[in-house]
Amino acid sequence: MTRAREDSHQVFDRVAEAYDAARPEYPEALYLALEELSGIRLQGARVVDVGAGTGISTRGLLDRGARVVALDRGNRMLARLRARTACETLLADGNTLPFRDGVSDLVTYAQAWHWLDPVLSIAEAVRVVTPEGAVAGWWNSVDAGKADWLAACQVRLADSCEGYTGPALPGWSMPPIAEAMADAGLRVEETWIHWTRGVLLDDFLTDLRSHSYVATLDQEAMENLMIRERAELTKVFGDGRMTVPMRVYLAVGRKAGDRP
Template sequence: MGDLPFGPIAAEYDRHRPAPPEGLIDDLERLGGEVLDVGCGTGKATVALAERGLTVLGLEPDERMAAVARGHGVEVEVGAFETWDAGDRRFDLLTFADSWHFVDPAVAVPRAAELLRPGGKVARFWNSYVLEPEAIDALDRVYRRLAPENPQTWRQAAAWTPVRPDDDPLVRGGFMPLRTRTYRSSALRTADEWVAIAATTSGHLRLGDRLAPLMSEAHAAIEALGGAVRVHRTTVLVLARLS
């Protein structure tokens, strides 16, 4: 896994990032077995799975993120997925909660096959967020001026799928695709909540000194809309099984 920007804001990341949808955790619980949560961050998915009684080990490249996860009572080892020494341990399920895009598929696919028991599964899941048109327009005006290169992720389609079924590196590497599942929810977020979450994303963190004025103006734009925006979350779960 590459150099990630989240370590310095581990506490903020843990405070503001949402936990996985309950329905998704229900589906992963039914898969059962021993789980390796890859790129576990501060343990959002790790904790949710452990609370269901599954045996879960977190793997996280940043010690600061791992320390926060351990504070929630889960076991975490520090290392990059591509090079981590697993010894003779093998798993029934590998989970990548918003972390697959940080690995090199050319290395990660055979590595996943190596770490799984026969018939083991890989679960990759991502969140996307869509705002109402009025909020999109207001934030577009801010970002065009202050951070035009930043991906305007609130425009993603509700059915966004990060892996094309006909071009999945796991399938090309010999894994069998399983059914893709989608979970949807919506929530009202205050201006404070919206900017707090946005400021923990990698694209925003890479803005450096430009982040604070951007968040200040984004906050003001939301306040002008009444102080809150409705956020529609779509979580996509892509499953594959080792043949």
């Protein structure tokens, strides 16, 4: 059973602590691919991180020398970001960016663009970046095709959660940010980065709680799901130490006529 429909920032504000505690970071290879496809060195780059949430991508960008403004609609999500991250933050909507034209080298969406208007958001990003700038979006996801236990877990989630989105759905694919970028006149490149996450079972379950399709369950349904998943996953990982195949999808759009 699901709750009444809520805006995404309300859903994530409710699970901000779980999101902050257990969502995976992004591998080093993601940031190297971002530099390669965008043609922009992160050291010293001006970045607007849209839908920054609790700051996973923000910290990754800051750690590589970028000057980041983190933007989100969720008060509690931004509060978690501010508690552990020193950078400028704004409570704002990614569909109407509160910046002048051409002030940023990069506009990024990490695990966030699919919650925005596909046309308005990209138009705003294009407006905000410099003529040599770029727009980038990326998503971490489990690589269910590489482990039978993970594929079975995704099927159980799809059966239990009305709002489930993921590899257990026929024809499922990443959000169409590349198409939206191309429609806005950007020159687009895409890539996948494969990596492996080592995580404790407790943290894996906390991560599940932070996904929108689980977070919108009523409390009883959520707790029953957690009990079931703990039992099923313990059959595979008896010591509670999990190895999870992961992959990151990255799409980068550069303005036509920029540097090769």
